[in-house]
Amino acid sequence: MIFALWLRARRWGLLLLPVAMAAAMMAGGAHGLIPAELGIAVLAIVFAPKLAARLVPFGVLGLAVFGVHLARTYRDGNTSQVQYLFVHAGPGAWGFWPVLAEAGVLFAAGLWLLSRLDAPLVRALAGQWLDRRRGGISAIHGLLLIPVVVLSMQLLGPHAWFGREVAGLDVLLVDLAVATAALALIFRSRAWAATVAVAGLLVLGAYGWLIAVFWPAVPGFAYGFSDLSNNSVPAPLWSDALQGSVLLALGLWLTPRVMRHHLAGAPDPELAARARQLTQRVQTLTKTRHDAVDTAAAELRRIERDLHDGAQARLVALGMSLQAAERLFPVNPQAALALVTEAKETSSRALADLRELVRGIYPPVLADRGLADAVRALALDTPLHTELDIDLPGPAAGGHAGPAGTIDMPVAAAVYFAIAEALANAVRHSGARTVRIHLHHAAGALRAQVTDDGAGGADPAAGTGLAGVERRLATFDGILAVSSPPGGPTIVAIEVPCASSSAKTSSC
Amino acid sequence: MRIVIGEDLFLLREGLVKLLSAHGFEIVAAVATAPELLAALVDQRPDVGIVDVRLPPTHTDDGLRAALQARAEVPGLPVLVLSQYVEQLYARELLADQAGGVGYLLKDRVFNDDQFTGAIRTVAAGGTVLDPEVIRKLLDRHSRAEPLTRLTPREREVLALMAEGRSNAAIAQRLFITEKAVSKNAAGIFAKLDLAPSDDDNRRVLAVLAYLES
Numbered sequence: 278m279i280f281a282l283w284l285r286a287r288r289w290g291l292l293l294l295p296v297a298m299a300a301a302m303m304a305g306g307a308h309g310l311i312p313a314e315l316g317i318a319v320l321a322i323v324f325a326p327k328l329a330a331r332l333v334p335f336g337v338l339g340l341a342v343f344g345v346h347l348a349r350t351y352r353d354g355n356t357s358q359v360q361y362l363f364v365h366a367g368p369g370a371w372g373f374w375p376v377l378a379e380a381g382v383l384f385a386a387g388l389w390l391l392s393r394l395d396a397p398l399v400r401a402l403a404g405q406w407l408d409r410r411r412g413g414i415s416a417i418h419g420l421l422l423i424p425v426v427v428l429s430m431q432l433l434g435p436h437a438w439f440g441r442e443v444a445g446l447d448v449l450l451v452d453l454a455v456a457t458a459a460l461a462l463i464f465r466s467r468a469w470a471a472t473v474a475v476a477g478l479l480v481l482g483a484y485g486w487l488i489a490v491f492w493p494a495v496p497g498f499a500y501g502f503s504d505l506s507n508n509s510v511p512a513p514l515w516s517d518a519l520q521g522s523v524l525l526a527l528g529l530w531l532t533p534r535v536m537r538h539h540l541a542g543a544p545d546p547e548l549a550a551r552a553r554q555l556t557q558r559v560q561t562l563t564k565t566r567h568d569a570v571d572t573a574a575a576e577l578r579r580i581e582r583d584l585h586d587g588a589q590a591r592l593v594a595l596g597m598s599l600q601a602a603e604r605l606f607p608v609n610p611q612a613a614l615a616l617v618t619e620a621k622e623t624s625s626r627a628l629a630d631l632r633e634l635v636r637g638i639y640p641p642v643l644a645d646r647g648l649a650d651a652v653r654a655l656a657l658d659t660p661l662h663t664e665l666d667i668d669l670p671g672p673a674a675g676g677h678a679g680p681a682g683t684i685d686m687p688v689a690a691a692v693y694f695a696i697a698e699a700l701a702n703a704v705r706h707s708g709a710r711t712v713r714i715h716l717h718h719a720a721g722a723l724r725a726q727v728t729d730d731g732a733g734g735a736d737p738a739a740g741t742g743l744a745g746v747e748r749r750l751a752t753f754d755g756i757l758a759v760s761s762p763p764g765g766p767t768i769v770a771i772e773v774p775c776a777s778s779s780a781k782t783s784s785c
Numbered sequence: 786m787r788i789v790i791g792e793d794l795f796l797l798r799e800g801l802v803k804l805l806s807a808h809g810f811e812i813v814a815a816v817a818t819a820p821e822l823l824a825a826l827v828d829q830r831p832d833v834g835i836v837d838v839r840l841p842p843t844h845t846d847d848g849l850r851a852a853l854q855a856r857a858e859v860p861g862l863p864v865l866v867l868s869q870y871v872e873q874l875y876a877r878e879l880l881a882d883q884a885g886g887v888g889y890l891l892k893d894r895v896f897n898d899d900q901f902t903g904a905i906r907t908v909a910a911g912g913t914v915l916d917p918e919v920i921r922k923l924l925d926r927h928s929r930a931e932p933l934t935r936l937t938p939r940e941r942e943v944l945a946l947m948a949e950g951r952s953n954a955a956i957a958q959r960l961f962i963t964e965k966a967v968s969k970n971a972a973g974i975f976a977k978l979d980l981a982p983s984d985d986d987n988r989r990v991l992a993v994l995a996y997l998e999s
Contacts, residue, residue: 621896628893632870641870645838645845650874657873660926 289394290322290329296336299362303343330394338387344380418474418531419467425477426459428524472535478528485521561754568748580634587630595623639690648689652696652716659700661729664713684723688753688773692716692725695746695757699727699769702742707731707767718775725771733765743769786909789831790815791822791848792867793840797892801835804895808902819847826855826862832909837892838868838875849875860884863908867892871916873923880913880994885987888914888950907950913990914950923948923997935977943970948993952986 297318321329340362347361362383364375391398463470598620605613635641643651649669656663670683684692696714703712709731716725737743737759747757755773788810792798795817802812814825818841826834834855840848852864865888866879879887888908894916895901904914924945927933936944939960946956953971957964971989975982978996983989 625893625896628869628891636870641839642872642874646874654872654874657877657926658922660928 289333289390290326292333292390293318293322293329293336296333296340299340300336303340303361334387334390334394337383337390341380341384341387344376344383348374348377348380416463416467418534419463419470421474421478421527421531422459422463422470425474425481426455428481429477430455468535468538471531471538475528475531475535478524478531482521482523482525482528485517485524487521489518489521565748565751565754569752572745572748576638580638583630583634587634588627591623591627591630595620595627598623639686640693643689643693644686648684648693649716651689651693652714655693655697655700656714659704659712661700661704661709662711664711665716666714667716669716669718684718688723688755691746691749691753691755692723692771692773695750695769695771696725696727698742698746699771702735702740702769703727703729703731703767706735707733707765709765709767721775723773723775727769729765729767731765731767732763733761733767734763735759735761735767737761786833786905787811787813787829787831788905789813789822789825789829789834791817791819791825791834791840791851792837793817794837797837801895804898805835805902805905808898810902810905818842819851822848823851823855826851826864827858830859830862832863833905834862834864835905836864836866838866846875849878853878856882856884861886861911863911864888865890865905865908865914867895871918873919876915876919877998880991883991885911885913885991889919890914890916891918903955904950907952907986912950912987913994915948915990915994917945917949920945920948923994927997932978936974940970940974940977943967944974944993947971947974947989948997950986950990 294315297314301314318329321332344361361376362379364379459470462473598616602613602616602620605616640651640654642654646654647669649667652667653665656665696716700712700714703709707729709729712727712729714725714727716723718724743757743759750757750771750773753773755771758770759767760770761767786809788805790798790801790805790812792801792815798815798817802815805812813829813831816822816825820842822834822836822840825831834852836848836852838846838849840851849866852866856862856864860882861884863886864879866875867890868875869892871889871891876889879889886908888904890901890904894904907914924933924941933941942960943956946959951959953964953967957967960967972982974980980992980996983992
């Protein structure tokens, strides 16, 4: 158990053992180094397990670099057998490939281990690299195309391409054309100049490393500042590697800026469409919110006025009647009694006023029974023959149900008043005998339709009633349409979407 | 006469208790919620249950539902439903069982205690009492219908009062005419509307309502 825990805590650190052993073997075989290194590794694992774990990826990467070095020295003429971990390179033109392949595998493994064991470090580096996206592309970045073009021409032009002579080109003409194109690009579009420069820097930088490893001893070959034409003795070309590194670094430094520029400069058509949609949505919401606020304010004003002129005034009158009755009782009980009777009637009228007011705010039957029964009650109060076709979800459709069923109360109220207005219009203007009310909930929308058999020819723009209803419905993305050809029938159609996704303003 | 009261507002509940006690009614239970009301109606079997439409727990139409439920369990149990507002829809539901003993009035009808106690007695006796507001709406609905337009203004008044559930005597008193004149008007109405005449007050109300609701 304890051993298992120990293993768990140091399982990555344990990898240091084989790494250390391999490193010792590479360094000199059995010269007493192996026990020493292994001892150090064991000490590190036991006493500094975290440090041991962090050392593992670097050890693996070191082995990979050593493999590349091995492959290179072999390519340079070392004909003796080379043992490199699990493979060994034999004589022959391509004998060093197994070593290189294994070095590649080790390199990948080292990088993976690094990302695994040193995540904060990797994240910090990657994050810093990505953060450069904040910068833009300037003229300087475009100018980097010049060294890229010069170096490319040096490599491609009069000299050699990886050891082969390039012949049959009119060198001067090509140089001129390429230089002109590069300059035109720098002046026309520094973004594209920078983009090409990035590609060139990365490719040429990688190429520098390639020739540092596999130096082709070709007369007249040159890479940047290292002229190899007079060099007859194969030797490590660290200047190539250095130049390659500089180019690679420049390329990597510039890549995020270029990426960012192209991402910003050529927006995703999907994103653009979404942006347009959202802009439209914001406009609609701004308007409907404005309308909703206006409507609510007007409604409050109306309620205040109704209370002031109605119930409040009647209660004042009631108080005055009772006051007068109180005074009259001793002297003229008959008259006092008449005043009390009057006071009772006044209080009845105050109640009637309040009932009417409440009905206009939120009809009690709608609060009690929900939309379906409220519309049934509305139909009963309409002095026309009514036909109902109601199909709403939930218990609200069948008699005794909770308030508003599954439909949001504000939506229910808006639809209720829309139907009430349509019915009132049918009664007032159309001369209809029968009116049909459809109320359905289907396909994510609440739909209502009020059809009368009247004379038609109604102008929806004429009255303020339907316009108000339309504004009220718009708050819920609802719409109202009126069809009223001369001769009828008049159809008022209402639809409120029951949004289920992002742009939700109501549920129904 | 034994009465159960279901009203959630304390002031109104106490007011009703005082008013009805003063008129010699016996209040056997005065409760504030629909479940209590249902239990009181079923257990006490009062002569009349006076019920507010809107009661706890949901503060919607719990009182009405309790009354309907009680009448389902005890057929014909007289209930007088009171409300701040009247709906034909609720009137229909109350009348649906045809059993009589139903009243449906606005709360402010309580102000006229003679009318109110009269309504209680009518309901207790198995009669039907509907608020003039309900009848007004009912008549409005049929105001354009052909047979009603043939009624004289006086006959329309009598029809409305008959629909409210008033007896000939009450109608006569209300309209300051003789009972005989009321009978004559009633006969005229029944003839014009093609209804079978009936002397029984409750049957007469139901016939008139059935006609108006058709």
